[in-house]
Amino acid sequence: MPKLGQSSFRRMLLSRILLLSVPVLLAGEYVTYRKARSGLLETARLNLTESAVEMAQDIDDWVKSLRSNLILATQSTILQSEESKNYQQFIKQLEEQLPTQVNCLQLVDLQTNEMKATSCGNEAITSIPPNQWSTEKPSDQVLSPNNVYIQNRIFKAQINRALNSENSTDIPPWRNRVQLVFMAPVYVNNFSDFKQLRYVLILESYLPLSWKDRPKSLTGFTVIIDEAGRIIAHPEPERVGVNIDQEADGPRLRNIINSALSGQTDFVHLFFFDQDGKELLAGYGAIPSPISQEKGNQWVILAVASLDDALSGLKEINSVLFYLTFSLIAASIIAALYLSRDLARPLERLRDYALTINSRESPRPVPQNLRIREFIQLGQAISIMVERLQSRASALELATKEAQIANQLKDEFLRIISHELRTPLNGIINSLQFLRDDLCDTPEEEQEYLDMANESALHLYSIVNDILDIALIQEGKLSLTQKTVDLVQIIQEAIAIQSLEIHQKGLSLKVHLKPSIKVWADPDKLKQVFLNILSNAVKFTKKGSITVIAEIEPIIHCDRITYESCEKQFQARILVKDTGIGVALDKQDKLFQPFVVVDGSTTREFGGIGLGLTISQSLMNMMGGSIDLYSKGENQGTTVTITLPVALSSSETKLFSNL
Structure with missing residues (x-):
């Protein structure tokens, strides 16, 4: 039942048509007159x-x-x-x-x-004015x-x-x-x-x-x-x-x-x-x-x-304008009556159809024979809207489940990060308490506790740096200073940092590096990437070997539409292979997501907060390179592939063009 102050669509349409047409006609008559x-x-x-x-x-x-x-x-x-x-x-x-x-x-x-x-x-026409002309003039004048x-x-x-x-x-x-x-x-x-x-x-x-x-x-x-x-x-x-x-x-x-x-x-x-x-x-x-x-x-x-x-012709124009305006107003009223009826009837049918949609189940079919294309399209749009609402309801249920999973991941990350932060903090606090209470018997023992506190502080510093780096990367505020760097030197420096731990675990290190490979990159960020990859390889490998290979390989670039205009380019490819625990096939695509670790329990065997690969991938993308990880499965080792554009001189380009 219509409420007080409401009006029907037909009445509103009729009144609006008349309110618009009549003033327009009168204004048109006035403008025409003027x-x-x-x-x-x-x-x-x-x-x-x-x-x-x-x-x-x-x-x-x-x-x-x-x-x-x-x-x-x-x-x-x-x-x-x-x-x-x-x-x-x-x-x-x-x-x-x-x-x-x-x-x-x-x-x-x-x-x-x-x-x-x-x-x-x-009778003389007029009197002749005196002295108007000279009495004589030259004969030739x-x-x-x-x-x-x-x-x-x-x-x-x-x-x-x-x-x-x-x-x-x-x-x-x-x-x-x-x-x-x-x-x-x-x-x-x-x-x-x-x-x-x-x-x-x-x-x-x-x-x-x-x-x-x-x-x-x-x-x-x-x-x-x-x-x-x-x-x-x-x-x-x-x-x-x-x-x-x-x-x-x-x-x-x-x-x-x-x-x-x-x-x-x-x-x-x-x-x-x-x-x-x-x-x-x-x-x-x-x-x-x-x-x-x-x-x-x-x-x-x-x-x-x-x-x-x-303005004699204006009276006839006024008469014509008067009768024309009167006729147009009458025609407008008749047209408005028919138009309001033809427009209101299909709209009322669509209204009745929409009122029957009261559940997620499919309603009866949309009304047909509406005759007006826009109303037919409106009915189809309503039908599509119902289907979308049903689809979105299903998607909302799925999103709710995903939100619950994300909430679980958040809780899991908080547990991991608290555990990872607490471990170095405990080492620092315990070492400092021993030194403060003077419980060490010899200077060598004091130096041992100081070294322990220093290592714990460096580990804590590394964790905080990773968190800050991922925050800057996500905000787009991390800046790079790229230049031509010696790739072999960067790899060797990263290996030297990890060599002690490799030696302590008894792992075999195999290095195959092409001499003098120049790449276009930020040296500090590139070194950070190699440290992350080598650290993971050492961390997740209990026995066996770690192999590092660096080489230059050609790439053929062709037009994507015609597949013509091909040219040969070069890139540096670095492989870091280990014989460690590997990664299950269904978990490999999650390793590059931030704050995701394969083993999320607090009693897990290996540490880390799951940011190393994410940061490394972001840095490589920013430097124009790429990073990929592949493993055949658990306990079958892991291979990380890193690619970078090389910076070759013209002579070096000719040298490598035969590859």
Whole structure:
């Protein structure tokens, strides 16, 4: 029965799926919305900036084109011939040939202010500024476009008058446009080296700008502001001629002018540059001012669009996202119901199966037809786990028995070590007590007890050294100093130490040593190994002989995979044979284990704590060698084989290569 606060797997799975899927869907909708919005704004930014730059280029090209055409017209022979009867026809032809929209062309005599020719009535387009050009120029001098004087003709009062006239035919098809008046001097020949200023050719032209009321347009409507901040062109006529400092967005517009004059093209938001108060987006560019001859004066061209136009497609995206999210949430709920059921049913079957496992005996088979691979694998894993538990239970019983045996070995070792330590200590204590109580009759007897105490102390020292050595070896802290040593000399020194005991026991010693065998080893540790092996041979041999053989033997090393690339190497092999008590075959593999002796009783015949062979094997392994023990059985002697890598010179290698 479920306890309070617990929940079923199905309910938890359903709730978790919904808790994860619904926020993810909502977050996905929000991210998609923000991404779509930023994408639309980025598109608007690129389009408006490109539109502003293109419009600036169009205005600059328009001005340059009219300047060039006007200069070419002033060089006409018709105008310079002073045949006024041809002027009117020339003006008509020139108006038709010009590539841009021309409202009016007029030719005015500067001396009499008389209209010599016109294409738009006899009313003067504008007044001619005095002293704008020099009165004469050299005959060979050609006018440049800079000689063209330009005036701006779009004034707010004129636009208001045009808009207030309902039937006025002066209302242009484009409310937002820039209109300029171009004036170029005409010099005539006076049969000298200089030409005389006589006429002024005046041209009035306009360039249509983008229309404001174009829904969803990302090219924007165009606004022109001069360097001083005066609005040159705007779709709302009442704003033309107004300084931007009077606008609510004046500081932002002033920053735009400064950025444009510094050569930047950027993207900004405007909030109060429209009579409806809508948020606007603007891209901008700059061109040299066509109505100013001063270098550095520029016009700033703005392409402006409302934020609603830029984000017009966002409403459709929101609608799609809403219905899509609603559908996905409903689909998630349905999928979660089916998923929780399909996942919970096989899990419940596995639960029932697991509850039947209540003993070490094999339970009924694992449920089949779970359909889901992971659950099938889980059932197999449960079955394997049961088998492993049964196996581990058996292994635990075996480990318990081994622990009991190890505990017995520990007790046996403690008995042995206490006996081995007590024996030399008793010898030392007894000898010292005899000497302290002055119980010796002669100096020779005192020397005998001193020698006995010294031997017991050395034996005790040897036992302690063995225990310390095995501890350092097991901790990996025992260090070696390997070098090239004379193997024969080391063996002879070890034999010399054991020779007295060999002689006292009446054993025969046979030594067969090859001369000058050099090995790579630690001399002290190698000597310790030989002392351990010879000591064991002497200790366990009551009669007979001990044989020591040292020789060099070749070894063939080949690649383990291909068995090719073989090479001959050499090693030193030392055999120590005795005719002692031998070792039973079933006990030989335990001799190299620490603290293990064949006879573990306190009344055993031979002493020792069972560390000599263990230490010797560890030292040989550390020096790159090996040690092995073989005996045919009890009372059949023992052979210990020691191998070491040799250190041969190149000449010695050639010498032994024939082996």
